[in-house]
Amino acid sequence: MRIVVIGAGLGGLALARRLRREGFDVGVVERDASAEAxxxxxxxxxxxxxxxxxxxxxxxxxxxxxxxxxxxxxxxxxxxxxxxxxxxxxxxxxxxxxxxxxxxxxxxxAGIEDIVTFDRHLTGYREHADGVVLTYADGSTETADLVVGADGMGSTVRRQLLPDVEVRDxxxxxxxxxxxxxxxxxxxxxxxxxxxxxxxxxxxxxxxxxxxxxxxxxxxxxxxxxxxxxxxxxxxxxxxxxxxxxxxxxxxxxxxxxxxxxxxxxxxxxxxxxxxxxxxxxxxxxxxxxxxxDPVEPWETGRVTLLGDAGHPVPPGGAGAALAFLDAADLTNALVAARDGGTTRTAALAGYEQRMCARGAESRAQALAAFQMFDAARSAS
Ligand SMILES: Cc1cc2nc3c(=O)[nH]c(=O)nc-3n(C[C@H](O)[C@H](O)[C@H](O)COP(=O)(O)OP(=O)(O)OC[C@H]3O[C@@H](n4cnc5c(N)ncnc54)[C@H](O)[C@@H]3O)c2cc1C
The missing domain is CATH 3.50.50.60 (FAD/NAD(P)-binding domain)
Known part of the structure; x- marks a missing residue:
């Protein structure tokens, strides 16, 4: 099974490390020219x-x-x-x-540079019964069995997968x-x-x-x-x-x-x-x-999933990185369980997506509470 992770941020890299250690065929695609950009x-x-x-x-x-x-x-x-x-x-x-x-x-x-491609910008994908065709800004394409959108708050993957979820100022x-x-x-x-x-x-x-x-x-x-x-x-x-x-x-x-x-x-x-x-x-x-x-609710499980800020787009300053690391552990465990015959891949992914959305809902509520606290401090000062 070929897994392509979109985004070499904290969550995408954490996931890629775990998947590779478990023996999965995984690649990461990052639009930035380098880790320093x-x-x-x-x-x-x-x-x-x-x-x-x-x-x-x-x-x-x-x-x-x-x-x-x-x-x-x-x-x-x-x-x-x-x-x-x-x-x-x-x-x-x-x-x-x-x-x-x-x-x-x-x-x-460190140690997974060979599976990370920088300067490659995903523009969209097409999901078929037997795979997902990814399209990049340079006109190239590749096919994956599973795509993980770990492409942050403005996620291209999420915009296509869940077009009704908007990120609002x-x-x-x-x-x-x-x-x-x-x-x-x-x-x-x-x-x-x-x-x-x-x-x-x-x-x-x-x-x-x-x-x-x-x-x-x-x-x-x-x-x-x-x-x-x-x-x-x-x-x-x-x-x-x-x-x-x-x-x-x-x-x-x-x-x-x-x-x-x-x-x-x-x-x-x-x-x-x-x-x-x-x-x-x-x-x-x-x-x-x-x-x-907007809140992200579980969707019909397929060959495209989300992780980190892409799946729970909340403003900076909360526990977004911690959630991305927890998502990476959870998704890896789910895929290992499916590979080892404990469950189907669809059931394993659906379970992951439910838990990921629940983590996101909690973090969103905390972010809103923090803004209310700042507004209260502002009107008191
Ligand atoms: C100021 C600030 C303070 C923070 N403090 C904390 C904190 O104290 N604790 C905490 O837990 N979290 C904190 N966070 C949140 C945390 O940084 C994020 O939640 C975390 O980095 C999310 O990781 P991610 O992998 O989901 O997304 P990101 O790290 O944003 O990575 C997404 C990657 O995807 C790439 N990408 C995007 N679109 C495409 C595309 N179309 N094709 C290819 N690549 C693409 C991007 O270039 C990026 O490298 C803070 C955030 C900020 C801004």
């Missing part, structure tokens, strides 16, 4: 279940490297005003570890970026997070403190793995009110324009916060609209 670097917090699912797709050899490039998530959070006066202490969040997404993506690629913009973690900025976040609450704007700060430099750790623990030379950083996310229409002119392709707007919003704030935005790593900062997908 475009903005990739923000921190990902994983609680124990997501972390266990991530560890389960890595080889024993890579686990010490994973541990070495993690960061601790400890301590209480706090809310402050734009002059850094304490407004409230927040309870510790959860036991977990922090990772940089770009570092994780490189780790997940929430009418809100978010700015995201990172700034190298100097002592001055480390003091801004003594615990797991600091929320700067201003009228109509929230700025969330969180550290990504690597235990060891990723490149140096790889050189010592697994020299065959090339990890980016990313220094520890402070990740910031600015949630803006709906009436910042001028941000629409500064999306993705205009980092400088977007950053300039964010800096103008924070003008007059505490000098440490002004400096934080002034010293942002511009290649890893920008603004964009926040989007939420």
């Amino acid at each position: 475009r903005f990739q670097g923000y921190r990902i917090g994983l609680e124990p279940d997501g972390l266990a699912a991530l560890r389960g797709c890595l080889t024993e050899r890579l686990l010490p490297l994973l541990d070495a490039v993690a960061g601790e998530m400890t301590g209480a959070g706090r809310a402050v005003d734009p002059q850094l006066n304490l407004l409230a202490e927040l309870p510790p969040r959860y036991e977990g570890l922090l990772f940089d997404r770009a570092v994780l993506r490189h780790l997940l690629l 929430l009418g809100r913009y978010g700015g995201i970026g990172r700034t190298p973690l100097t002592e001055r900025f480390a003091d801004l976040v003594p615990g797991w997070s600091t929320m700067v609450s201003a009228p109509d704007v929230q700025l969330m700060l969180g550290k990504m403190p690597f235990r060891r430099s990723p490149r140096a750790a790889a050189a010592e623990l697994a020299p065959e793995v090339a990890l980016p030379d990313t220094p520890s950083y402070l990740r910031w996310v600015m949630l803006l009110p709906p009436d910042r229409a001028e941000l629409g002119a500064h999306l993705a392709d205009d980092q400088d324009g977007g950053l300039a707007v964010l800096r103008s919003i924070a003008a007059g704030w505490h000098p440490d916060l002004v400096a934080l935005l002034a010293e942002a790593d511009r290649a890893n900062s920008g603004v964009g609209p926040l989007r939420l997908g």
Whole structure:
């Protein structure tokens, strides 16, 4: 059985590793030109279940490297005003570890480079009784027995499979970026997070403190793995009110324009916060609209399925990566059960799709609750 995974993001790579280890014939297709293309670097917090699912797709050899490039998530959070006066202490969040997404993506690629094709953009597919014909932007085609759409929030696969599921703008913009973690900025976040609450704007700060430099750790623990030379950083996310229409002119392709707007919003704030935005790593900062997908309900099972953000399109910041890792473990187990004769492939896939949709529904409810919380904080400030 030939399985083609569309998308070499966190979920697609985790799935491909597991399927290959189980002996399946699997290939991954990715539209980006390389793992370094475009903005990739923000921190990902994983609680124990997501972390266990991530560890389960890595080889024993890579686990010490994973541990070495993690960061601790400890301590209480706090809310402050734009002059850094304490407004409230927040309870510790959860036991977990922090990772940089770009570092994780490189780790997940290590050892399976031969089955990942970059610079290949899926444009659509045709499902037949005996296979699925995939069509790419360069005009080429290939046939698969099973296709897994792991192609993220704007999934081409989902748009064709479930055309009624739309991803809608929430009418809100978010700015995201990172700034190298100097002592001055480390003091801004003594615990797991600091929320700067201003009228109509929230700025969330969180550290990504690597235990060891990723490149140096790889050189010592697994020299065959090339990890980016990313220094520890402070990740910031600015949630803006709906009436910042001028941000629409500064999306993705205009980092400088977007950053300039964010800096103008924070003008007059505490000098440490002004400096934080002034010293942002511009290649890893920008603004964009926040989007939420319609609920995804189980569909008639066939030869095309979904995984990760493609199957549960929720706005960033929740547990999307953890869900993608859990989906990858679940889908692999289902396909192994079908292969080993415990069930039919259709029944195994249907079970996976039900559980995947249930995970998505829970995560969607949490995302909506988080937005309501921010709106409540906004009207209170
Ligand atoms: C700022 C931010 C903070 C976050 N924080 C957390 C966190 O703390 N914890 C957590 O668990 N999650 C977090 N997330 C969410 C997490 O990053 C995502 O849920 C996760 O990356 C989803 O993985 P995925 O494989 O489904 O999709 P992606 O990682 O988006 O990968 C999809 C891939 O498919 C490729 N692709 C798309 N279309 C095509 C096509 N037509 N043909 C070929 N390839 C295609 C894309 O180029 C991409 O590489 C955060 C997200 C953001 C943006």
